[in-house]
Amino acid sequence: MAKRKRLTPPPGDVFGTAPASAPSSAAAGLGARAPISQVAGDVAVNAAFEQVQAELHAAQRDGRMVLQLPLSAVREDHLIRDRMACNADEMTALKDSLRARGQQTPVEVTDLGNGQYGLISGWRRLRALRELADEGGATTVQALLRRPEDRPAAYVAMVEENEIRADLSFYERARIVVQAVQAGVFDSDKAALQSLFSSASFSKRSKVKSFMPLVAAFDGVLRFPEQIPERLGLALSKAVLADDGFVGAVAKTLHADMSAEEERSALEAALRGPKPDAGNRPAPMPAPEPVAPGIRLRARAGRVELDGDGVTDAMIAQLKEWLKQAQ
Numbered sequence: 001m002a003k004r005k006r007l008t009p010p011p012g013d014v015f016g017t018a019p020a021s022a023p024s025s026a027a028a029g030l031g032a033r034a035p036i037s038q039v040a041g042d043v044a045v046n047a048a049f050e051q052v053q054a055e056l057h058a059a060q061r062d063g064r065m066v067l068q069l070p071l072s073a074v075r076e077d078h079l080i081r082d083r084m085a086c087n088a089d090e091m092t093a094l095k096d097s098l099r100a101r102g103q104q105t106p107v108e109v110t111d112l113g114n115g116q117y118g119l120i121s122g123w124r125r126l127r128a129l130r131e132l133a134d135e136g137g138a139t140t141v142q143a144l145l146r147r148p149e150d151r152p153a154a155y156v157a158m159v160e161e162n163e164i165r166a167d168l169s170f171y172e173r174a175r176i177v178v179q180a181v182q183a184g185v186f187d188s189d190k191a192a193l194q195s196l197f198s199s200a201s202f203s204k205r206s207k208v209k210s211f212m213p214l215v216a217a218f219d220g221v222l223r224f225p226e227q228i229p230e231r232l233g234l235a236l237s238k239a240v241l242a243d244d245g246f247v248g249a250v251a252k253t254l255h256a257d258m259s260a261e262e263e264r265s266a267l268e269a270a271l272r273g274p275k276p277d278a279g280n281r282p283a284p285m286p287a288p289e290p291v292a293p294g295i296r297l298r299a300r301a302g303r304v305e306l307d308g309d310g311v312t313d314a315m316i317a318q319l320k321e322w323l324k325q326a327q
Contacts, residue, residue: 066106067143069117071130074109074141078118079154080183082162082176084226086124094128099137103129106142108161110154120146120154121161151185152195159196169226170233173197174211175219213237217247224260232264235271246270 097104107122119126126141133139148154159176162168177192186192189212197205207230214237218225228236239246250270254263285303288296294310306319 065145067109067145068140069109069143071126071133071139071141073115074107074117074119074126074143075112076119076123076126078110078112079120079158080176080179081123082159082168082172083123084172084175086127091124091128091131094124095132098125098128098132103142106144108146108157109143110146110148117143117145118154120148121158152180155180155185156195156198160199163197163200169228170207170211170230171215171225171228173208174215175225177208178212178215178219207234210234210237213240218250221247221251221254222263223256223258224263227260227264228267232267232271236267239271 103125105122105125107125108120109117110120112118122143129138129141146154146157148157155176159173177189177196180186180192180196181189186195189209193205193209197208200208211233214228214233215225217240218236222228250267253266253270258266285298285300285305288298288305288307291297292310295306295308295315298305
């Protein structure tokens with residue numbers, strides 16, 4: 001029978017440092033961790049870490065993770081905003097809420113690269129946080145990362161967010177349609193209107209469309225266009241389309257220090273037309289006076305009226321002949 005040879009472990013640690021003193025074979029077998037176990041454990045740890053890391057990256061990419069971004073890293077001008085102004089009372093209430101409860105709803109941003117992000121929605125929240133930062137508050141904003149397929153998709157996301165959260169005027173809605181077309185985001189007014197307000201009712205889209213001539217004519221002329229009520233705006237749009245000189249006439253009645261109420265009054269007055277000059281107002285017509293059987297006459301300078309059964313075709317012919325001879 002062949003003699004068995006006993007195998008003994010080599011001296012020292014084959015995977016690294018050697019022990020301070022050479023232990024017995026029994027001690028080495030009981031105290032040392034098996035190399036294959038260690039490798040397997042390390043592989044499992046690395047795999048778990050990579051899985052968590054991948055899930056975090058996916059959550060961030062898909063907008064499921066709230067990011068903490070510096071306020072200075074978020075650009076408000078990434079998109080043309082649909083909201084034109086903030087109501088002072090509403091902004092004060094929003095800032096009070098942010099002070100008391102913190103930011104409850106993240107804004108939405110898209111990654112522009114180089115540590116910069118473009119704002120998609122949440123303009124009021126971002127403005128309020130910046131005002132609070134100027135007052136000594138936090139200098140960060142909570143945000144969700146969005147990856148819109150293209151520029152039109154980014155504008156649709158902004159409009160849909162504000163349709164849910166904000167009470168925009170029809171002027172503001174029409175303005176974002178007009179400006180999105182001017183910026184080349186959409187090819188036509190029709191495409192912009194149907195894309196940006198695809199979830200709106202037909203009636204609402206029709207009213208937005210009706211305000212678009214008003215935006216094209218008065219954007220940059222009016223100081224408070226977002227405060228134009230629906231009925232007044234529709235009437236102004238009709239006037240713009242009907243009279244080429246209407247916009248110029250209105251512009252002459254406006255001045256820079258007008259309040260919102262004064263501006264609205266000026267627009268309403270423009271629709272009513274100019275008041276007649278009291279000094280040149282014609283005198284009222286007198287009461288009818290009988291001048292012949294069956295004929296009554298009313299006359300003042302510049303106007304003569306005849307009526308009655310005696311005003312026949314033959315009488316009119318005689319009157320015309322008399323007038324010709326009187327010349």
